[in-house]
Amino acid sequence: AQTVTQSQPEMSVQEAETVTLSCTYDTSESDYYLFWYKQPPSRQMILVIRQEAYKQQNATENRFSVNFQKAAKSFSLKISDSQLGDAAMYFCAYRSGYGGATNKLIFGTGTLLAVQP
């Protein structure tokens, strides 16, 4: 079974600085997708960034980028030029690239990011 691990329950960053959130996963599949979701206090789940396992190039979305290390099964999120609005819970998630009954969206335990002014 696939698992997702986030080892940092809480992180803090100064406004305008850079922070990296860690995520590791375990799978025997070769086709899968990885995601980072943001959950602000409103509870809304917002997709931040997505990475396809078959792509070697790391995904980037404006100030958000990932460091995808497939062999190490590591998928970290880097937030550059942190803003107060980045304060939220961040979840790493995995989904199989194969269809069928085993296709589930699996989450880590989350990292609560605080942004200090």
Next chain:
Amino acid sequence: NAGVTQTPKFRVLKTGQSMTLLCAQDMNHEYMYWYRQDPGMGLRLIHYSVGEGTTAKGEVPDGYNVSRLKKQNFLLGLESAAPSQTSVYFCASTPALVTRGEAFFGQGTRLTVV
């Protein structure tokens, strides 16, 4: 607006009472999921469905039942609520293949069992 709608948003139950949470999506997604979110534990999968009429157990299925009689609806039932089921519940839907789109989430249901 297209999306996932959960009903209700808040609920307080007494131990032993039953209730049903409704999730509705209008995006014609094949897959639907129910999660519970508890502090320090992330989102844990309760049950999921890969199509109309089919359901499967997730990580924490005990004490819950589900049904998917229509493709757009996924119901989560608590037959006899327990304080351990106090949580925030999220429904999500996705296309069958990731290449066809991302997951959409409902706004969550905060359930308190006293």
